[in-house]
Amino acid sequence: MLNLQLFRGLSHPLFARLYLAQTINLLGDALTWVGLALLTFELSGQQAGASLAGVLTLRVTTFVLVSPFAGAIADRVNRKLILTVSHLARMLIVALLPWVTQIWHIYLLIVALNFCTALFTPTYKATIPLVVGKTDYPAAIALSSATGQLLSIVGPGLAGSMAALLGTRLLFGLDALSFLIAALLIVTLNWSQTQAQLKPSQPQSLWQDLQLGTVQLWRNRSLRYALGMQLVAAIAGAQILVNTVAYVEGVLQQDSVQYGWVMAAFGLGATIAAVSLGLLQRPFNPLTCIGVGAVLITVMLLPADRASLSLLMVLWLLAGLGESWINVPTQTLIADTVPIDCQGRVYGAHFAWSHLWWVLAYPLSGWLDYQSHQPGWFYQHSFLAGGLIGTAFLIVIQLFWFPHPLDPQTQMEHAGQLQPSGQHQDI
Structure with missing residues (x-):
């Protein structure tokens, strides 16, 4: 008999919607990075490798600098708002990529894009235990991780096929649409019971919150x-x-x-x-x-x-x-x-x-x-x-x-x- 342990987190409606939104988000990420690689080659030619190295360095550096603030904000602000706004912001940023004409434009937009990703990812991870409960969160975390790994395999191939069919510029339009759909899935969630579980014992400064996480x-x-x-x-x-x-x-x-x-x-x-x-x-x-x-x-x-x-x-x-x-x-x-x-x-x-x-x-x-x-x-x-x-x-x-x-x-x-x-x- 098929073992459905991995999918038991999906019995929670909030997590099922969040998981679907995250899956669409991951497909959007695949479209983003394949499109960026093609656009970088279009603008840089044989220097595309060095340009992509710069893009990846900016990506990781942005994560390191922004994500501690994201974690502190996630414990202060309604998480539904954070998840929705980060998706909508990425939709707007990706929609600007077809108009890029210089490499420095890509660098600027990649910092903005990964600023939003650094807000979204810790908030999403911290929300999983809230919406599925103590019994089911190990399976929910495993399912979310497995989906991410699977899409890292099939996503680039799918994105490459889309790019061949639509062209690089139209690929970003499809990418922006994926972030919009994910945002709509999140904004329609009933979040009141989940947010009520977060009851900070005493107000602290942002600096104290940053210290507390580390x-x-x-x-x-x-x-x-x-x-x-x-x-x-x-x-x-x-x-x-x-x-x-x-x-x-x-x-x-x-x-x-x-x-x-x-x-x-x-x-x-x-x-x-x-x-x-x-x-x-x-x-x-x-x-x-x-x-x-x-x-x-x-x-x-x-x-x-x-x-x-x-x-x-x-x-x-x-x-x-x-x-x-x-x-x-x-x-x-x-x-x-x-x-x-x-x-x-x-x-x-x-x-x-x-x-x-x-x-x-x-x-x-x-x-x-x-x-x-x-x-x-x-x-x-x-x-x-x-x-x-x-x-x-x-x-x-x-x-x-x-x-x-x-x-x-x-x-x-x-x-x-x-x-x-x-x-x-x-x-």
């Missing part, structure tokens, strides 16, 4: 461990995203089609892992999943410098499993251990810190790729070097930050008894 994230032993393992995942993930294309097309002498297969294997692994967590009949141990995931994604890098195409696909499939086994349980941990009325601030702080790891990991991957083409120990061993660096971080984090399950402090965190809203407790 303090709770770092003082909570389980969350600190999870965030540390996300650094390990970022080191490995950046290696995969940055250096795979050079290995497949340069070393293996394959073309872009085979490169697409390899990256699809990575996305498929991440999707399978997220689905597997949602299908579990019994609650999974988030800390165990995170540790196993960190080992898996790191170890898969070690033999990759000598892998054939088929072996590389297997390695990246398993690495994708590892990535989701870190990211999905981390979201569940926040919902488990942080009081409802300040989850927005913690999700916002987590979104910022986890993207900061990528800001650090991308240059490291680029440097390792450069060194792999120079005489010396790193020669033709960029994946091995990245894997060893990740392994070193993994060992240190496991030894010094792993929260023992029998420790009273850890037990109190998982019982939701620590850090009431607006207060800090030393660990």
Whole structure:
């Protein structure tokens, strides 16, 4: 009999509508990024790679700077308003892209676009536990993550087909329409009961709210461990995203089609892992999943410098499993251990810190790729070097930050008894 555990969150009407809006939003994102890549090439020609690198850097930097404020605002302002306005703003921004004539126009609009995304994403993540309840939120989080991973595989292909059929400029029109539909789905929600669950104990300044999110994230032993393992995942993930294309097309002498297969294997692994967590009949141990995931994604890098195409696909499939086994349980941990009325601030702080790891990991991957083409120990061993660096971080984090399950402090965190809203407790 088909196991429907993964979909039980959809029995909650609010989450079902939010999930549909998020799915449409993710399809819109795929249209946005394929359209941006094509538009950048149209404006920059052979310099498109450097221009896209600038776009990605601005994207991650905007996330790091804006998302802590988004988390603080999510605990202060009606979340329905935040989700709706962020969609409508992205609709307007995307609608301007067909009129772009200079690369700096793209840079300006990408900052505005990702400002809105940084407002939307932490708010959406913090809202899932509110609308599905304690029993169903692990499955709801897993379903949301699995959908995101699946659309990361099929979305670019669908967007590319749309671009071939409609052209780049019309693609942005369809993109804007997707954000409008998502906004309409959210604006028609009955939000009063959900918003009533957010009752801050005392008013605080915005600066105090910003501090609270980061303090709770770092003082909570389980969350600190999870965030540390996300650094390990970022080191490995950046290696995969940055250096795979050079290995497949340069070393293996394959073309872009085979490169697409390899990256699809990575996305498929991440999707399978997220689905597997949602299908579990019994609650999974988030800390165990995170540790196993960190080992898996790191170890898969070690033999990759000598892998054939088929072996590389297997390695990246398993690495994708590892990535989701870190990211999905981390979201569940926040919902488990942080009081409802300040989850927005913690999700916002987590979104910022986890993207900061990528800001650090991308240059490291680029440097390792450069060194792999120079005489010396790193020669033709960029994946091995990245894997060893990740392994070193993994060992240190496991030894010094792993929260023992029998420790009273850890037990109190998982019982939701620590850090009431607006207060800090030393660990």
